[in-house]
Structures are given as structure tokens and as C-alpha cells.
Amino acid sequence: xxxxxxxxxxxxxxxxxxxxxxxxxxxxxxxxxxxxxxxxxxxxxxxxxxxxxxxxxxxxxxxxxxxxxxxxxxxxxxxxxxxxxxxxxxxxxxxxxxxxxxxxxxxxxxxxxxxxxxxxxxxxxxxxxxxxxxxxxxxxxxxxxxxxxxxxxxxxxxxxxxxxxxxxxxxxxxxxxxxxxxxxxxxxxxxxxxxxxxxxxxxxxxxxxxxxxxxxxxxxxxxxxxxxxxxxxxxxxxxxxxxxxxxxxxxxxxxxxxxxxxxxxxxxxxxxxxxxxxxxxxxxxxxxxxxxxxxxxxxxxxxxxxxxxxxxxxxxxxxxxxxxxxxxxxxxxxxxxxxxxxxxxxxxxxxxxxxxxxxxxxxxxxxxxxxxxxxxxxxxxxxxxxxxxxxxxxxxxxxxxxxxxxxxxxxxxxxxxxxxxxxxxxxxxxxxxxxxxxxx
Numbered sequence: 001x002x003x004x005x006x007x008x009x010x011x012x013x014x015x016x017x018x019x020x021x022x023x024x025x026x027x028x029x030x031x032x033x034x035x036x037x038x039x040x041x042x043x044x045x046x047x048x049x050x051x052x053x054x055x056x057x058x059x060x061x062x063x064x065x066x067x068x069x070x071x072x073x074x075x076x077x078x079x080x081x082x083x084x085x086x087x088x089x090x091x092x093x094x095x096x097x098x099x100x101x102x103x104x105x106x107x108x109x110x111x112x113x114x115x116x117x118x119x120x121x122x123x124x125x126x127x128x129x130x131x132x133x134x135x136x137x138x139x140x141x142x143x144x145x146x147x148x149x150x151x152x153x154x155x156x157x158x159x160x161x162x163x164x165x166x167x168x169x170x171x172x173x174x175x176x177x178x179x180x181x182x183x184x185x186x187x188x189x190x191x192x193x194x195x196x197x198x199x200x201x202x203x204x205x206x207x208x209x210x211x212x213x214x215x216x217x218x219x220x221x222x223x224x225x226x227x228x229x230x231x232x233x234x235x236x237x238x239x240x241x242x243x244x245x246x247x248x249x250x251x252x253x254x255x256x257x258x259x260x261x262x263x264x265x266x267x268x269x270x271x272x273x274x275x276x277x278x279x280x281x282x283x284x285x286x287x288x289x290x291x292x293x294x295x296x297x298x299x300x301x302x303x304x305x306x307x308x309x310x311x312x313x314x315x316x317x318x319x320x321x322x323x324x325x326x327x328x329x330x331x332x333x334x335x336x337x338x339x340x341x342x343x344x345x346x347x348x349x350x351x352x353x354x355x356x357x358x359x360x361x362x363x364x365x366x367x368x369x370x371x372x373x374x375x376x377x378x379x380x381x382x383x384x385x386x387x388x389x390x391x392x393x394x395x396x397x398x399x400x401x402x403x404x405x406x407x408x409x410x411x412x413x414x415x416x417x418x419x420x421x422x423x424x425x426x427x428x429x430x431x432x433x434x435x436x437x438x439x440x
Contacts, residue, residue: 020401022378023352026310027300028116028235028369030078030132031293032071033242035318036062036347041262042290050298051349054313057306058351059359059393065317065366068329069342070438071242072106074316074366075133079235080113081370081385088112088416089134091332092438093430096422103332103439104420105429108134108147112416116370117141119410120233120377128231130222131239137172137421143231145175151217152428170423183224190216192223192299198292200285207435208285211243219296226303233377238296244289245319246436248282249340253321255283310352310376314369318343331438338437352376354398362392378402382410 042048043055065074068091076082076089084090088110093103111134117127121142129135129145136149150173174180186192193216195201204212215238222236245252254274256262297313304311320343322328328341348364351357354376364372367387374381375389383406391399433439 020353020395020397021308022402023310023354023376024232024308025230025304026233026312026352026373026376027304028233028373029297029300029311029313030075030235030237031241031313031315032237032239033245033317033319033342034290034293034313034315034347035245035320035343036345037318037320038286038290039347041256041260042287045260047287047291048294050294050301051313053301054297054311054349054351057357058311058349058355059357059362061348061350061362061364061393063314063316063346063348063364063366063369065344065346067344069317069344070332071316072133075237076111077366077386078314078316078369079115079117079132080111081116081367081374081382081387082113083367083386086113086386092433093332094420103430104422104426105433106134107420108137108139109417109421110134110419114410116373117143117145117233117235119370119374119379122410125232125377126229128222128225128229128234130225130235131218131237132235133237136423138175140175144179144225144229146180146218146221146225147173147175148237149173149423150180150221151214152425170425179225180221183221183228186224187217187220189220191220193219193292193295197295199288200281203281204285208243208247211240215240223299233373236296238293241286241289241293241315242319243436244286245340248286249319249321251279251282252286253340255279259283304352306352308353310350310354312348312350312369312373312376314348315346316366318345318347331433331440334438334440336437348372350376350393354394354402356393356395359393362390364390375402375404380405380407382407384409384411 039048039051043052070092072089072092073084076087077084080087089106091106093105096102096104117129121127127141127143129141131146131148133148135145136147138145138147149170198212201212219238226234258279300311321340322338325337327335327337330336330341348369365387368389371381371385371387371389381389389404430439
């Protein structure tokens with residue numbers, strides 16, 4: 001009898017293995033500065049239905065980061081599985097050595113480790129990469145890549161945003177070269193997402209209009225390329241939430257307090273009440289940026305089948321208010337006392353066959369994300385990587401069928417230059433960083 005039970009158990013395990021195939025596609029959506037508390041507040045009010053579905057059908061993790069909380073550093077950790085001291089991106093800019101201390105934005109040639117799309121695409125799987133930090137100059141991939149310089153900020157972004165024709169003189173903005181040209185109709189038409197989907201678009205100042213339109217350009221191009229190329233792995237980056245929180249966090253907090261009774265979290269009360277009409281127009285705009293992200297998640301979910309595909313949504317940090325007198329590291333060599341800034345807690349939500357349903361409370365680090373993606377594909381981790389794929393977020397049948405394994409390394413040769421590559425329009429990038437408080 002005991003032998004029969006053992007055989008039945010073994011058959012159940014084998015049967016379970018057959019029921020847990022590897023996913024057909026994995027999509028990794030990056031939302032800069034998406035904050036877990038803001039998401040929860042808006043979810044509770046029923047304003048983020050697609051976030052709600054993703055969280056309900058999968059796992060919900062908190063992503064904890066260490067100072068300095070700078071996007072190029074953290075996103076490079078997210079996308080390589082290595083800590084900053086090992087992947088080589090440690091700042092927004094580096095001093096050029098020129099007289100006057102001109103700083104050059106960091107560029108992809110400085111990255112010392114292979115990105116997750118390099119590892120996935122080294123076999124027969126195809127990849128698509130859209131808009132991520134530190135991806136210019138664009139490197140060859142087994143698929144397509146739109147670098148963060150495909151449509152960079154123009155020098156006139158404080159007046160009116162438009163992609164400058166002068167950027168055509170900057171090479172290696174995409175791979176294959178010019179791949180974005182084939183989807184410009186979707187971009188120009190705002191086929192999938194447009195200003196019509198952002199309630200307060202007509203009231204934005206020129207800078208925020210610039211940021212919104214830049215995001216929309218990448219989002220529409222990315223979705224069009226996803227539909228056309230159908231990559232096995234697709235990752236798309238959205239920056240707008242961070243922009244709006246930097247510019248409008250005070251208005252967001254005052255509005256939430258007056259309209260919904262939410263705590264101001266230590267923010268000073270305004271000396272005189274803000275006009276209701278003004279606050280009613282400006283106050284919801286941070287939430288509008290989350291609602292736009294929710295629409296994007298919905299469009300991605302429309303393209304996936306979570307019975308056989310995976311969607312992972314991750315942010316590099318959150319946003320919060322700080323008590324008066326708090327000194328914050330806000331730029332490469334810049335410290336300031338500010339009432340609000342980045343927080344050390346982002347999010348990771350994941351749903352699809354590899355993941356448990358309803359799992360909450362797991363703490364992860366930026367360098368864990370690449371390993372989670374690799375594990376979802378059944379690809380071994382590099383033993384030299386700094387991250388881990390926490391088994392607590394994966395279903396037991398999936399791990400039995402596809403245990404997390406290691407190889408020694410994916411790093412087959414030295415890479416990573418000490419100095420960034422200059423472009424004719426570095427001042428445009430510097431001006432954008434200044435506008436967000438990162439540079440003086």
C-alpha cells in the first residue's frame with residue numbers, strides 16, 4: 001500500500017509538471033516612481049481597475065532601494081541583476097574633465113554587465129525594448145530596441161515639445177536603425193494612448209505637456225512594435241508618474257486632504273486656503289498619471305492571456321513627503337532640504353503561470369527583478385549575479401517543473417567604459433535633469 005501511495009504521489013508530481021509549461025511571453029512594464037501607497041489609495045476608490053486585476057491574480061511585492069535613489073542606477077540594477085558597484089552606472093552624469101565642470105549624461109557603453117534582454121535573446125527567443133534609461137547608444141538585440149534617445153527632450157521643451165529634426169544627426173538611437181519609422185503612423189495618430197486619455201491635458205504647463213507627449217510617443221510606438229513583431233520578451237518604460245510627482249506632489253497632497261480627508265504626511269498647511277477651482281483642476285493630475293498607467297496595463301492585458309503569458313509591473317522607487325529640515329541626496333553632487341522627494345519603496349506586481357495567486361508582503365531588491373524574469377522563462381541565473389529570485393512568489397507546481405538553477409556567469413568578456421559618450425544635445429538632457437531638481 002505504501003508503495004502504491006508513493007507511486008500515486010510521483011504521478012501527481014509528473015502530472016503537475018505537465019500542467020505548468022513555461023510562459024509563451026513575458027512583459028515587463030517599468031513605471032518610474034509608482035508609489036505603493038498612492039496605488040492602494042486609488043485602488044480602494046476603484047480608480048485603477050487594471051492594477052486591481054493584476055494584483056488580484058498574482059503576487060504583490062515591495063521593492064526596497066538604497067541611497068542614492070536615482071533612476072539610471074536603479075533601473076540598471078533592475079535590468080541586469082547586479083548592484084551599482086558591479087554594473088557600473090552610479091550617477092546621472094559624469095564630469096567631462098572640461099574646464100567649468102560640464103557633466104555628461106551616462107550612456108550604455110558604461111554598463112559592465114549584460115542586460116536581461118541580452119541573456120533572453122541569446123537563444124531563439126526574441127525581445128523588444130522600449131524607452132529605458134541608459135540604452136543609448138542602442139546595442140544590437142535579437143529583436144528591436146528604442147533607446148532613451150529615440151525621442152529625447154528638445155532644447156525648447158519648456159516652450160513646446162516636438163522631436164527635433166536635429167536629433168537625426170545622432171546615430172544608434174534604435175535597433176535596427178530606424179525601426180521606429182515603421183510605426184510613426186501609430187505615434188502621430190496616438191492610436192493607443194493619447195492626450196484624450198489624460199483628463200487635465202489641456203491645463204498642463206509647457207514642461208508637463210512636453211513630458212506627457214514624450215511618454216505617449218514611446219508608449220504608442222512600443223505597442224505598435226509589440227503588435228507587429230510579437231516578441232517573446234517585451235519591456236516598456238513609462239516616466240510620466242515621476243514627472244508629475246516632482247512637479248505637483250504638494251498640490252496632489254493638498255487635494256487628497258481637502259477632497260478625501262487623506263493625511264498630508266507632515267506637509268505644512270498652506271498659509272491661505274488654495275482656491276477650490278484651482279485645486280480642483282491641478283490636484284488630481286498626479287492621480288491622472290496613475291490612471292494613464294492603468295490604461296496602459298489594460299492595453300497590455302488585452303494582448304496577453306495570463307493562463308499562458310506573464311505580466312510584471314515594477315517601479316524603481318516611490319514618492320513621499322518629508323519632515324521639515326530633512327536633508328536629501330537629490331542629485332549626483334547635490335543635497336537639499338525638501339518637503340517631498342523619492343522614497344525607498346517601489347512595487348513589483350506579477351501574474352501568470354509561474355506565480356502564486358494572492359501572495360503579498362514579499363520584500364525584494366532591484367537586482368532581484370532580472371532573476372525573477374529569468375526564472376519565469378526557466379532560464380538559469382548567473383551565479384555571479386547579486387540578485388535572487390525569491391521562491392516564495394512562485395507556485396509550487398511551477399518550481400517542481402522548472403526549478404531555479406544557476407550557471408557560473410553570462411559575462412563572457414570585459415565590457416564597460418569609464419567615460420560616457422558625448423552627443424551634440426547633452427545640454428537638452430542636462431536641462432531636463434535640472435528641471436526635476438537633479439542638477440544645479
